[in-house]
Amino acid sequence: MKDGVFAQHESRDKMDKDFLRQIDDVKDFLSSKEKEKLDNDFLICECFCVNVGDIRLSCSDLGEVNLDHLQERFQLGRGCQSCIKDADSWIKKIF
Ligand code: FES
Numbered sequence: 001m002k003d004g005v006f007a008q009h010e011s012r013d014k015m016d017k018d019f020l021r022q023i024d025d026v027k028d029f030l031s032s033k034e035k036e037k038l039d040n041d042f043l044i045c046e047c048f049c050v051n052v053g054d055i056r057l058s059c060s061d062l063g064e065v066n067l068d069h070l071q072e073r074f075q076l077g078r079g080c081q082s083c084i085k086d087a088d089s090w091i092k093k094i095f
Contacts, residue, residue: 038052047080048079050070052094054074056095059095
């Protein structure tokens with residue numbers, strides 16, 4: 001019987017630790033998601049002075065970044081093209 005009670009406590013202790021670890025994982029996930037979004041002032045295209053705020057405003061109806069639209073509206077990527085080459089690093093941090 002004593003072993004049964006000990007096993008129950010051990011099991012409950014493990015469940016508590018697992019639960020607390022899950023809470024920490026959620027906190028880390030939420031804070032990392034918030035950190036990943038870029039500020040509106042962050043410059044994306046230096047050649048044509050296009051920042052994150054310009055992109056958010058211009059693509060807000062679409063709810064996602066559309067490079068063709070940005071190229072047409074702001075000339076984004078029609079200079080040195082480094083903003084397009086680096087698109088993977090910023091495109092998911094807009095919306
Ligand atoms: S940084 Fe966008 S074209 Fe040069």
